[in-house]
Amino acid sequence: MSKTAFIVNPHAGNDSTGSIWPFVEALAKDRLGPFEAYMTKGPGDAVIFAKKAVSEKARLLVCVGGDGTLNEVVNGIMMHEKSIRSDVMLGFIPNGTGCDFVRTVSIPQDIEQAMDLIASGHTRSIDLGVLFFKSHKGRDRCRYFHNITSFGLGGEVAQRVNRATKALGPFVSFMWATLISIFLYGTKSIRILIDGSFEKEVSVWNVVVANGQYHGGGMWVAPDASVCDGLLHVTIIGDLTIPEVFLNLSKLYNGRIYDIGKVITQTCKKMAAISDDQVLLEVDGEQPGMLPVVVKTVPGALEIIAK
DSSP: EEEEEEEETTTHHHHHHHHHHHHHHHHHHHHOOOOOOOOOSTTTOOOOOOHHHHHHTTEEEEEEOOOHHHHHHHHHTSSSOOOHHHTOOOEEEOSSHHHHHHHTOOOOOSSSHHHHHHHHHHEEEEEEEEEEEETTSSSSEEEEESSSEEEHHHHHHHHHHSSSSSTTTHHHHHHHHHHHHHHHHOOOEEEEEEEEEEEEEEEEEEEESSSSSSETTEEEEOOOOOOOOSSSEEEEEEEHHHHHHTTGGGTTTTGGGGGGGGEEEEEEEEEEESSOOOOOOTTTBOOOOEEEEEEEEEEEEEEEEEE
């Protein structure tokens, strides 16, 4: 049988994942049989563990945590050549602050149902995005994402959420951070180039480059995005006044974001953005760096266990 490895972030979900792990562990032994378990202690650990597990012939990797942990596991898998990672199945038991990806890809949030789905081994091929950007120390970096990369207000919100307690749950955490950031942040001037056909300098609140449809604890920022169409879906939220922001805030959650007059949408395989301002990135809920950035699609990159 193929070797199975669990990569667990005990601090995900406001430290709740550590407390539910014994229950998950017992279910996994019952449903899947023997497995290796790797417990993360800090940022970057899940990348190392995923890379190591695949190197040691694991062919089923199960991430237990939130979108940030899943992002690290994805990046660890993607450090291997396609001939190796094409045999790897990725499972996900979501328990994090946002867990927005499962709103697009059908993975149950109930632990037992998620484990039953993993035991079924039913996979689907999904695209990823990859971005090239500057770290906070000014170094060139590359990172894959399974859900969404955004820059502008999204980076500010991610930074604020990750520094604060999440005890009140994802919606309140992200809403509070969004409201505070709106008043403190303001718009940025960003030059955007999309597939060589769209080039424009725009004053924006936020730019979303989407593989999945949701981020920020349920904001429906890319209703037409698909994880298997080979495209990135770009949503540019333009220079709204603060009253206009609050007037249209509900449209960020009800799928009507395209009805906002100062929202521009595009699809692409590659986009780039630069700015003279400091503009922070958000990548699957984490805040790894800033512009300039180049983002590309990676079609059919991974096999994920989903309905």
